[in-house]
Amino acid sequence: MWSRASRTGLALAAFVSLLPIAAQAQKFEVASIKPNHSGSGSSGDNTSGGRLTVQNDSVKELMQLAFGVKDFQIEGGPGWIATERYDIVATTGKTGDLTDAELRPMLQALLADRFALKFHRETQQVTVYSLVVAKNGPKLTEHAGGGSSSNSNTNGGAEKRTMTVSNGTMPRLAKNLERQVGRIVNDNTGLTGAYDYKLEWAPDQSPDTSLPSIFTALQEQLGLRLDSGKGPAETIVIDGVEKASEN
Secondary structure (H helix, E strand, O other): OOOHHHHHHHHHHHHHHHHHHHHHOOOOOEEEEEEEOOOOOOOEEEOHHHEEEEEEEEHHHHHHHHHOOOHHHEEOOOOHHHHOEEEEEEEOOOOOOOOHHHHHHHHHHHHHHHOOOEEEEEEEEEEEEEEEEOOOOOOOEEOOOOOOOOEEEEEEOOOOEEEEEEEEOHHHHHHHHHHHHOOEEEEOOOOOOOEEEEEEEOOOOOOOOOOOOHHHHHHHHHOEEEEEEEEEEEEEEEEEOOOOOOO
């Protein structure tokens, strides 16, 4: 006869054993993964029409999308996770745009299945940025084209980079900026509308460049500012990962 403690332990063990099965239920229906050897500096992802389309992303960038973290929040792993790049088309059977809550568990499952990703989580104190309106107010054009989909494209290299956005919100801009500055960016602008804008800057601030840094460009071109501070951040520590085979 089982004691109460034994029955509780068995019930807990049964519950824990079911967690991977529940996680596996949130998967893409079909996923095609191909290495990208273009050498292009441009990359991007789209989650419209119930599918994920990724162009020229590294595994490290896929992990950022899957876990909602930034480059500096990922530790460990071989060097190729930041240099080798992939194109992905993954379908869900849905028709609407995928939310982060829908996308992340499916992309995590894809990384586990196709890249054999294993990891654990830690929390650390790091530098974070607050996106706020600059002294002279925002310089943004309200989107007037209708529709609910946001279109964002960032391209360029070390000398010049351009971010072009249509129907973009401030939380979305904060997320885009996180990929550029390599830190968490929290939206504290208080701006609730959708906007069209173009941002140009030079990531490499050499003496020869005529373009500003991204921090200066935000103030001069969009009337926004990034203030720095400290805050906790989750870190994903890679315990194992493998290259995906082409399909």
